Amino acid sequence: MTKCFITGVAGFIGSNLAEKLLEGGYAVVGWDNFTTGQVRFLEKVRQNPNFQLVEGDNLDLPALTKAMAGCEMTFHLAANADVRFGLNHPEKDLHQNTIATFNVLEAMRANGVKKLAFSSTGSVYGEAEVIPTPEDAPFPVQTSLYGASKLACEGLIQAYCEGYGFEGYIFRFVSILGERYTHGHVFDFYKQLLEHPDHLRVLGDGTARKSYLYAGDCLDAIWHVMHKETAKTAKHNVEVYNLGTPEYCQVKDSIGWICQHLNLSPRLDFTGGSRGWVGDNPFIFLETKKVQATGWKPKLTIQQGIIRTVQWLQENQWVYDSRH
Amino acid sequence: MTKCFITGVAGFIGSNLAEKLLEGGYAVVGWDNFTTGQVRFLEKVRQNPNFQLVEGDNLDLPALTKAMAGCEMTFHLAANADVRFGLNHPEKDLHQNTIATFNVLEAMRANGVKKLAFSSTGSVYGEAEVIPTPEDAPFPVQTSLYGASKLACEGLIQAYCEGYGFEGYIFRFVSILGERYTHGHVFDFYKQLLEHPDHLRVLGDGTARKSYLYAGDCLDAIWHVMHKETAKTAKHNVEVYNLGTPEYCQVKDSIGWICQHLNLSPRLDFTGGSRGWVGDNPFIFLETKKVQATGWKPKLTIQQGIIRTVQWLQENQWVYDSRH
Numbered sequence: 061m062t063k064c065f066i067t068g069v070a071g072f073i074g075s076n077l078a079e080k081l082l083e084g085g086y087a088v089v090g091w092d093n094f095t096t097g098q099v100r101f102l103e104k105v106r107q108n109p110n111f112q113l114v115e116g117d118n119l120d121l122p123a124l125t126k127a128m129a130g131c132e133m134t135f136h137l138a139a140n141a142d143v144r145f146g147l148n149h150p151e152k153d154l155h156q157n158t159i160a161t162f163n164v165l166e167a168m169r170a171n172g173v174k175k176l177a178f179s180s181t182g183s184v185y186g187e188a189e190v191i192p193t194p195e196d197a198p199f200p201v202q203t204s205l206y207g208a209s210k211l212a213c214e215g216l217i218q219a220y221c222e223g224y225g226f227e228g229y230i231f232r233f234v235s236i237l238g239e240r241y242t243h244g245h246v247f248d249f250y251k252q253l254l255e256h257p258d259h260l261r262v263l264g265d266g267t268a269r270k271s272y273l274y275a276g277d278c279l280d281a282i283w284h285v286m287h288k289e290t291a292k293t294a295k296h297n298v299e300v301y302n303l304g305t306p307e308y309c310q311v312k313d314s315i316g317w318i319c320q321h322l323n324l325s326p327r328l329d330f331t332g333g334s335r336g337w338v339g340d341n342p343f344i345f346l347e348t349k350k351v352q353a354t355g356w357k358p359k360l361t362i363q364q365g366i367i368r369t370v371q372w373l374q375e376n377q378w379v380y381d382s383r384h
Numbered sequence: 385m386t387k388c389f390i391t392g393v394a395g396f397i398g399s400n401l402a403e404k405l406l407e408g409g410y411a412v413v414g415w416d417n418f419t420t421g422q423v424r425f426l427e428k429v430r431q432n433p434n435f436q437l438v439e440g441d442n443l444d445l446p447a448l449t450k451a452m453a454g455c456e457m458t459f460h461l462a463a464n465a466d467v468r469f470g471l472n473h474p475e476k477d478l479h480q481n482t483i484a485t486f487n488v489l490e491a492m493r494a495n496g497v498k499k500l501a502f503s504s505t506g507s508v509y510g511e512a513e514v515i516p517t518p519e520d521a522p523f524p525v526q527t528s529l530y531g532a533s534k535l536a537c538e539g540l541i542q543a544y545c546e547g548y549g550f551e552g553y554i555f556r557f558v559s560i561l562g563e564r565y566t567h568g569h570v571f572d573f574y575k576q577l578l579e580h581p582d583h584l585r586v587l588g589d590g591t592a593r594k595s596y597l598y599a600g601d602c603l604d605a606i607w608h609v610m611h612k613e614t615a616k617t618a619k620h621n622v623e624v625y626n627l628g629t630p631e632y633c634q635v636k637d638s639i640g641w642i643c644q645h646l647n648l649s650p651r652l653d654f655t656g657g658s659r660g661w662v663g664d665n666p667f668i669f670l671e672t673k674k675v676q677a678t679g680w681k682p683k684l685t686i687q688q689g690i691i692r693t694v695q696w697l698q699e700n701q702w703v704y705d706s707r708h
Contacts, residue, residue: 147547154486158536162478185523186542186620196513196522201620203546208539212482215532218510222527223471223662296510296525338547 068138070097118160157209183207238275263336274365392462394421442484477533507531562599587660598689
C-alpha cells in the first residue's frame with residue numbers, strides 16, 4: 061500500500077485531500093503543527109486505520125524527517141496563507157513557506173522520497189501583464205511577501221527536481237473555496253453578517269475581479285494530474301499547472317450571491333480604492349488551458365462554489381469560535 | 385556626505401565598487417565576513433578616511449542592523465556565488481543568499497534605508513527559451529539552487545519595494561571578469577596552466593556558449609543606472625536590468641584567447657557532454673537593450689575582458705595560495 065505524506069493535513073485542503081487519498085486506497089501520514097489546522101477536520105480520517113497523525117512543525121527538520129520515513133510521495137500544503145497581513149510580520153512567510161519548504165525537500169532527500177505535489181499560488185504572477193495569465197507569462201515582479209515566498213518555494217522545488225532527480229508538480233491556485241474553508245472574503249463576509257445582518261464592510265470598492273475554485277474540483281485536478289501525467293518525461297522533471305475556473309467575478313457579484321442565498325439586504329460600506337490592501341491584486345484570472353488539456357475540468361462554477369461555501373459555514377459556525 | 389553600505393565589500397565586485405564610490409565622493413561602510421573576501425582587496429580603500437570596515441555576517445541581524453546605521457543606500461553584493469557545487473550543500477544558498485538578503489532588507493527597514501542595488505544573476509532564467517534573454521522572458525524554471533536562491537532574493541526585494549516603499553535596482557549579471565576575479569573558468573584554467581602548461585582539463589565539450597562582462601563595465605553600469613534612472617517613478621518601485629555584453633563566446637574561444645596570450649599550446653582534455661556539471665547551462669546570452677537604452681554600454685569586448693583577467697591573475701598569483 062503506497063504511503064503518502066501530507067503537510068498541513070489539518071488544514072482546509074489537507075484534510076480534504078487526506079480523505080480523498082484514503083478513499084483511493086492509499087495510506088496517509090498526516091503532519092500538522094495545529095497553529096491554524098483544526099483537529100475537528102480530522103475526525104473522519106482518524107477512524108481509518110490507514111491514517112497516521114504526527115504533530116510537528118516544518119521548522120523541526122529532524123522530526124519531519126523521522127515522520128516521513130516509509131512514504132513514497134509528499135503533498136506539501138502547509139503554509140502561511142495569510143497574504144493580507146504579510147507586511148506586519150515579514151519573517152512569517154520566510155519561515156513558514158520558504159524555509160519550511162526547504163526542510164520538506166531535505167526530509168524527502170533524506171528518506172529517498174522523490175515525488176512531490178506543491179500548493180503554490182497565482183500570487184506569484186504579481187500584477188500580471190497578461191490576463192488570463194498562462195504558466196509561461198512574462199517574468200513577473202512580486203508584489204507581496206506571500207507571493208515572493210511561494211516563488212522561492214517553487215524555485216527550490218525546481219532546483220531539487222533538476223539536481224536530485226525529484227519529480228515535482230507545482231499547482232498555482234486561485235483562491236480555493238468549499239467545505240472547511242476558514243479564511244478569505246466569504247469567511248469574513250459571513251462572519252460580519254452573523255454579527256450585524258444589516259450592513260457589510262467591504263475592503264476596496266467592490267470592483268476587484270478575482271477567480272475562485274471549489275476545493276473538490278481542486279483536489280480532483282491534483283489527483284487527476286498526478287495519476288495521468290508524468291513530469292519525469294518533461295524537459296525539467298517538474299510541471300507547473302495553474303488551477304482555477306475559466307471565469308472570474310467581481311467582489312460585488314460575490315456579495316450579491318451570498319446575500320441572495322442568505323436572504324439579506326445589508327447596507328454596503330466600501331472602504332474605497334481598487335485595492336483592498338497594500339499588495340492586493342485588483343484582477344486575478346489564470347489561464348487554465350494547460351490543466352484542462354489533461355482532461356480535467358471543474359464541475360462547479362464560481363457562483364456554485366461560493367454558495368456551497370456559505371452553506372458549509374452556516375452548518376459549521378464553530379469555526380468562528382475556535383479562531384482568534 | 386552620503387554614506388553607502390556595501391555587503392561583501394572584500395569580494396571581487398564589492399572591493400572595486402568601494403573604490404569607485406569613494407572616488408565619487410561618497411562615504412562607505414564596508415561589511416564582510418571574510419569567508420571568501422580578501423583583506424588585500426581593501427588595501428587601497430582602508431587608507432581613505434571615508435571608508436569604514438565592519439567585519440560581520442549577514443546571518444547576524446543585530447550586528448548588521450547596527451553596522452548600517454546612518455547609511456542612505458545599500459549595495460548588497462555578499463553571496464554564495466558558487467553555482468557548481470550547490471548540490472553538495474543545499475543549505476548554503478538558502479542561508480547565504482535568501483536568508484542573508486532577508487536580513488539585509490530587515491536591517492534597511494530598521495534603519496530607514498530605502499535605496500538598494502542587488503547583484504542578481506542570469507541564472508534566474510534557468511535554461512532560457514528565448515535567447516538573447518530579455519528581462520521579461522517567459523516565466524522560467526529554475527535549474528540550480530544558486531539561481532533559485534537569487535530568484536528568492538529578487539522576490540523579497542520586489543515585495544519590500546511594493547510593501548514598504550523601498551527603491552530597488554536588481555542587476556542580473558552574466559559572468560563577471562576582471563581585476564580581483566577569484567572564481568570561474570578563467571581562474572580555473574590559468575591555475576591548471578600554472579601547474580601543468582602542457583595540458584588543460586575542460587568540463588564539458590568546449591561548445592558551451594556563455595557571455596561575460598568586464599567588472600569595470602559592470603560597475604559603470606550600476607553607477608550610471610542608479611544616478612540616472614529612478615525606479616520610484618516606475619510601476620513597481622523596482623527595476624530589473626540585465627548586465628552583459630551584446631555578444632557571447634564558446635568555451636573553446638576563451639581557451640584559444642587565453643592560450644594565445646600565454647603563448648601556450650596545451651593538449652585539451654574534454655570531459656565531454658554539453659554541460660560541465662548538473663545544472664550547468666549550455667547557452668547563456670542576455671538581452672541588454674534595456675540597460676543600453678539608459679545610455680550605458682560596455683567598453684571592453686569579452687575577449688578583452690578575458691585577457692585583462694589573465695593579466696591580473698599573472699600579476700596576482702597570490703590569490704591561488706590564499707584560497708582553499
